[in-house]
Amino acid sequence: MxxxxxxxxxxxxxxxxxxxxxxxxxxxxxxxxxxxxxxxxxxxxKVLQKGDSIVDVGTQYFHTNYVETYKLLEALGLKDQLLPIRPPVQLMRNGRGYLVKHNTIRYRMIPLGSNLKFGRIILTALRNFGRLDPYYNGPLEEFEDIDLAQYVLQKCDKEVLEFLVRPIISAFNLSDPEGESLAHFLYITKQFLTSSDTCLPTGMxxxxxxxxxxxxxxxxxxxxxxxxxxxxxxxxxxxxxxxxxxxxxxxxxxxxxxxxxxxxxxxLTDEERSVTRDFKYSQFPLAVFFMKRRLPGNQWAYVFSRTENFKAAYTSDASFKCTQMVPSGKSVMQVWFAGEAGEQLVDEPDDVIIQLARREMKRVIPEFENEIESVEIVRHHTGMPRYMVGIYPRLRKFLKSVERxxxxxxxxxxxxxxxxxxxxxxxxxxxxx
Ligand SMILES: Cc1cc2nc3c(=O)[nH]c(=O)nc-3n(C[C@H](O)[C@H](O)[C@H](O)COP(=O)(O)OP(=O)(O)OC[C@H]3O[C@@H](n4cnc5c(N)ncnc54)[C@H](O)[C@@H]3O)c2cc1C
CATH class of the missing domain: 3.50.50.60 (FAD/NAD(P)-binding domain)
Structure with missing residues (x-):
């Protein structure tokens, strides 16, 4: 040795x-x-490079309210290269697309009454704004042990759960609202209310x-x-x-x-070790389709609905996110699976994931099948941390006790x-x- x-x-x-x-x-x-x-x-x-195309297949963007990360980018001479991500997202409902921009207040894919009910969650976040640091878990005891999905069904309705909360949580964590802590959603809410996104044109x-x-x-x-x-x-x-x-x-x-x-x-003691096991990360595969041409539409991402039996949560076009990264201008469609579907699919063979992704894309873009040049599968076995009900106090205790x-x-x-x-x-x- x-x-x-x-x-x-x-x-x-x-x-x-x-x-x-x-x-x-x-x-x-x-x-x-x-x-x-x-x-x-x-x-x-992580990055996937094909010809002169650069595709971010892990971390996607920086939020504009980052502080230490921007200082680091500045010290390395990278801050001036940052580009804003502007294209809107399209939420799909019954075959119709609803554009959602960063500053959207009224979501047209759900009834006005449901919009008002969603306001209750925003209000809860606003009332606790000072206590919410999206980048550091302070104690939020009264919200930590509340199941997000149940809370939304009680305080709002199924429309809000399926067309707002589920898409938001799958975009942030690639997970499902079932079993996730309400506290986590409040942190996320502050994050999206106070920032927009940027990326590096040479890849994250x-x-x-x-x-x-x-x-x-x-x-x-x-x-x-x-x-x-x-x-x-x-x-x-x-x-x-x-x-x-x-x-x-x-x-x-x-x-x-x-x-x-x-x-x-x-x-580690048994209890400490159990925290490291019980602290969950989302797991999911990502199918990346390199297309023969630019697909129609002017949106960066399509968000799908579980109520219409989609397994994929959403799909984003890397050529729209940042045009410099795909100089050919051809679409690069990333099909993201999230939550339960992601966990079920992560270890399936490539062809199973590809067939499913193709079928689902065809439902949204009928010409998709004929426009595929090639496809790659990326697997994330450790995606993003999930904050399940019950984990916050155990995590805090763990971090304190290992200080010994x-x-x-x-x-x-x-x-x-x-x-x-x-x-x-x-x-x-x-x-x-
Ligand atoms: C798909 C996806 C999209 C994301 N999007 C965003 C985003 O848009 N914006 C954002 O801010 N964040 C995003 N995140 C989260 C962000 O990527 C992570 O929070 C961050 O990269 C974690 O960095 P880390 O260094 O803590 O861990 P990791 O990146 O996991 O690095 C840990 C390293 O340790 C190595 N390692 C592990 N075990 C050992 C060992 N025993 N010995 C030696 N080496 C070991 C691993 O190989 C790895 O390189 C995203 C994450 C994913 C998965």
């Missing part, structure tokens, strides 16, 4: 969390080493790639165990290109999804809500500590 003696700070994972941590710690004059299981940086910021991957260029990242390096003695981190065991290694260190930053933390930290382990620092999107800003903020807090 190879032994490294230097007491560097070890960072597990080269997603945005690990890379931002490395960047901030370097700025603070610390010596670091990043270990990444895969052979590329970025984690859930540009941010982690640029960070990784100047940081010491070892790829194909899987951390297997974090060693802790008498509540102090002492080292890490890992496999680098198949070879076992031990690195001695007294400080480790875990910048991986929470479920991974449960795997490589043997000192000296030299262990956690960075990730489970501190807030499914966004880069949450991750970068948690890296920033850790870097200052």
């Amino acid at each position: 190879h032994m490294e003696q230097a007491q560097k700070i070890v960072i597990v994972g080269a997603g945005i969390g690990g890379l931002a941590s490395g960047y901030f710690l370097r700025e603070a004059g610390r010596d670091i080493a990043i270990y990444e299981r895969s052979d590329v940086p970025g984690g859930r910021i 991957i540009t941010l982690p790639k640029k960070l990784a260029e100047s940081l010491p990242v070892t790829y194909n390096a899987e951390v297997e165990e974090i060693e802790v003695k008498a509540n102090q981190v002492t080292g890490v065991r890992l496999k680098v290109g198949g070879e076992s290694r031990r690195v001695q260190t007294n400080a480790i930053v875990c910048a991986t999804p929470l479920k991974e933390v449960g795997r490589f930290l043997p000192v 382990i000296k030299g262990l620092y956690l960075v990730g999107d489970y501190y807030g809500h499914s966004t880069l800003e949450t991750v970068v903020r948690s890296a920033r807090r850790m870097g200052m500590g």
Whole structure:
């Protein structure tokens, strides 16, 4: 077994969390080493490149109310390249499309009465505006254990559930409102009320790639165990290109999804480990269709309804999101499956997913079948964090109790809500500590 003696700070994972941590710690004059299981940086910021087309197949955009992420983009000289995403979204109901722009107040696909009932949720969010930080879970005890779907049916109606709340939650988390906490939806509501979206024309991957260029990242390096003695981190065991290694260190930053933390930290108590297991992430496949030409219409995305037996939640055209990313101008249709359908389909063979996606697209765009050039499937086994009823207090307790382990620092999107800003903020807090 190879032994490294230097007491560097070890960072597990080269997603945005690990890379931002490395960047901030370097700025603070610390010596670091990043270990990444895969052979590329970025984690859930993923790209699919075909010819001269660049398609974001993980993280899609930055929200304009991000703070730390924008500072990072600025420091790396990327902020000036950001482009706003403007095209509207089309909600489908009974074969008819309803355009929804960012500042829509009255949703025409549901009756006026249902719009007014939806106002009750907006009002609840507005009343608690000061307490809602979309990028950090403060306690919202009175809302945390309320099931979102049941609440919407009680306070609003089925129209609001199916044509507003379900599409919103599937766009943000690729999940379903059933079992999800109302508190989570209130955070999301504040996020969409206070921001619009931007993206990088060279792909969202540009941010982690640029960070990784100047940081010491070892790829194909899987951390297997974090060693802790008498509540102090002492080292890490890992496999680098198949070879076992031990690195001695007294400080480790875990910048991986929470479920991974449960795997490589043997000192966790049973209750702590159960939190890492019970904290769920959405899982889903994504079918990406490269088309022979630009499809008709001037919308970026079509949103489908479960009431009409669609399995796909929505489809977005990457060539519309950012024209520079697809210079040919041909449509690149991304068919997203969400919630239960996503979980059922994620491990199905490619042809099953492709056939289903084709059938559903044909229902919306009849000429779709004849215009396909090629198709790729991307699978997300760790999508976005889900905030199920009951998880908030357990998560808070977990984050507090692991503080007993000296030299262990956690960075990730489970501190807030499914966004880069949450991750970068948690890296920033850790870097200052
Ligand atoms: C489809 C999709 C769309 C999204 N859209 C947006 C969006 O539009 N805007 C937004 O802000 N956020 C979005 N998100 C969320 C955002 O992508 C994530 O919150 C963020 O990328 C998480 O970063 P991370 O570094 O914490 O984790 P990850 O990106 O998961 O990185 C963790 C890294 O750790 C590595 N790793 C894991 N275990 C080990 C181990 N044992 N040893 C070594 N390495 C290990 C992994 O390979 C990975 O590279 C989206 C997520 C998905 C999936």
